Amino acid sequence: MSAPQYDSLVSELLPVSIPSQSRAAVILLLSRGDNPSLLFTRRALHLRSHPGEVCFPGGMREPQDEDLLATALREMEEEIGLPAGQVYVLGRLPDFHTRAGTQVASFVGSVDASYPLVPSLSELDSIFWVPLALFENGLKVREDHFEKAGRAYRIPVYHYQGYEIWGFTAAVTERFLQLVQEAHILK
Secondary structure, three states, X not given: OOOHHHHHHHOOOEOOOXXXXXXXXXXXXXXXXXXXXXEEEEEOOOOOOOOOOEEOOEEEOOOOOOOHHHHHHHHHHHHHOOOHHHOEEEEEEEEEEOOOOOEEXXXXXXXXXXXXXXXXXXXXXXXXXXXXXXXXXXXXXEEEEEEEOXXXXXXXXXXXXXXXXXXXXXXXXXXXXXXXXXXXXXX
């Protein structure tokens, strides 16, 4: 399950096991192959919390989770039906906070995009892949500006085939894309 094509990206990421105060975790899944893509999901419209929002597989840590990576992998399997054994974990991004203040650990893994994924309809409406090259070609449609605790933030907003990627997910995506660029993943 190695991912040698992403060795340069691994050098840009943090190690998986670093101390964290995070209470939630997500996993960014990067497809293996010639046209790397990033997996996103859209939350079901019937949910009370964040209905219809685009996100990464993940969620809140539960007592039985050994660590935050276990949280991300458990949630991934529950949400999209992808067993943890199908993912090669590459590393971790710095922790991010949601606007509500939840600290989230963001892991990065590579996966064979041909593995059949099935959204859990109790949680998700859809699963979709966005080719990384498209982010360089104008998926960003605007920047949202907000202030929290006296700090100003600018977060990109991306549009892809009717999906809007914004907020926390867009902030994590932007940081990930910076690392992809630094690692020269896209030629």
